[in-house]
Amino acid sequence: MSIILDSSTKVLIQGITGKEGSYWAKHMKDYGTNVVVGVTPGKEGQEVDGVPVYHTVRRAVEKHQADASLLFVPPRFAKGAIFEALDAGIKIIVVTAEGIPLHEMIQIRKAALSMGAMVIGGNTTGIISTGKAMMGFFPYWxxxxxxxxxxxxxxxxxxxxxxxxxxxxxxxxxxxxxxxxxxxxxxxxxxxxxxxxxxxxxxxxxxxxxxxxxxxxxxxxxxxxxxxxxxxxxxxxxxxxxxxxxxxxxxxxxxxxxxxxxxxxxxxxxxxxxxxxxxxxxxxxxxxxxxxxx
CATH class of the missing domain: 3.40.50.261 (Succinyl-CoA synthetase domains)
Structure with missing residues (x-):
């Protein structure tokens, strides 16, 4: 048994077509993580290591019923990306961005708690259920x-x-x-x-x-x-x-x-x-x- 994440969790990656997103998407899949879909505005129709990409989180969730989202987006876009995931019904969100403005972090935490969601981060290497799945960047090998x-x-x-x-x-x-x-x-x-x-x-x-x-x-x-x-x-x-x-x-x-x-x-x-x-x-x-x- 694991907490928060296991191999059955359907994971969405926001920013999957970027350098970090695409690199770690492959490693997450290799580790056993159930990466089902990715999101990058303007990149719909592309694939990253076999993972389909959509313009928006809502559209991605409608097509693939994701449970959790991992963000590879710059700090200035983090708040918008987190709220997009929350609005789409995602309950587990992992945020790697460092230096999100303090007032935005307070707003995000308050919104997540009110919606019964768990946002982890920012400035985190992520979470790993050892031997099963990970969201983030760990030298699991x-x-x-x-x-x-x-x-x-x-x-x-x-x-x-x-x-x-x-x-x-x-x-x-x-x-x-x-x-x-x-x-x-x-x-x-x-x-x-x-x-x-x-x-x-x-x-x-x-x-x-x-x-x-x-x-x-x-x-x-x-x-x-x-x-x-x-x-x-x-x-x-x-x-x-x-x-x-x-x-x-x-x-x-x-x-x-x-x-x-x-x-x-x-x-x-x-x-x-x-x-x-x-x-x-x-x-x-x-x-x-x-x-x-x-």
Whole structure:
């Protein structure tokens, strides 16, 4: 079993005829993802690796009944593309674009919640149900990084994801689903909103969370554990440990403000809630063994 995405999910790709869209459409299909249709305005009638292309999402959905959409579009077009997918009834949308204007991100999140949809991103590498399907760009061909297993992963950092999942595999485990929430300041879906899916998944035994400085998502995870919404083991790792207060580090969301969002704040909240926290990626495997094999 997987969360959010599996091999039966019918996937639409917006921007499929572009360089990134066409490249990853092929890799997604090779991995087993059920890519059924693509959309690029003005390109209807074309095909990309056997996938038909339409002008609009609505027309594509009418013809192929897609369940989920992956966006390969520039930030300035992201809002329009997301709303087009939402209006067509798509309930799972993954957004790779980085730097979507803050006010637009707030509007998009509000609209998605009101429509019962899940938008993941922006600035995400995507989601992967390991061994089954993916929406985004993952080096799935590296089994030392993406080996099927029973550990869920949710992450703010694309750069740290491969390192952490490799440590999970090295320790003798594998991943069930990996969810990249993205590094922008207002993620469309937050960690605490993903945890209930892992809680209900019988094929996930524990979750590894890759956090960062800035924001309050990790503290929200601690509250979710304390409130009994998530009860399985959770291992946290925080990037940006040496960043000074007020310093922006890479991601737009990784900035400490008003005395909140520091690694110390997050670690304290998680430990108080009963989670384990790794000081470095190489400790994650040890902590998983400690909590699952003891």
């Amino acid at each position: 590296l089994e030392r990084v993406y080996k099927p297993g029973r550990i869920g992963v949710m992450t703010r950092s694309g750069s740290l994801t491969n390192e952490v999942t490799a440590e999970i595999v090295k320790a003798g485990f594998g991943s069930s689903s990996v969810i990249g929430v993205g590094g922008d300041p207002v993620p469309f879906t937050r960690f605490a909103e993903i945890l209930p899916f892992f809680e209900k998944d019988p094929d996930t035994d524990a979750v590894v969370m890759i956090g960062e400085i800035g924001g309050t998502m990790e503290e929200e995870v601690a509250e979710t554990i304390e409130n009994g919404i998530y009860t399985k083991p959770l291992i946290g790792f925080m990037g940006g440990r040496t960043a000074p207060k007020g310093q922006k580090m890479g991601h737009a969301g990784a900035i400490i403000t008003a005395g909140k969002g520091t690694v110390a704040d997050k670690v304290e909240a998680l430990i108080n809630a009963g989670a384990l926290v790794a000081d470095r990626p190489s400790m994650i495997g040890t902590l998983l063994k400690q909590t699952l094999w003891s």
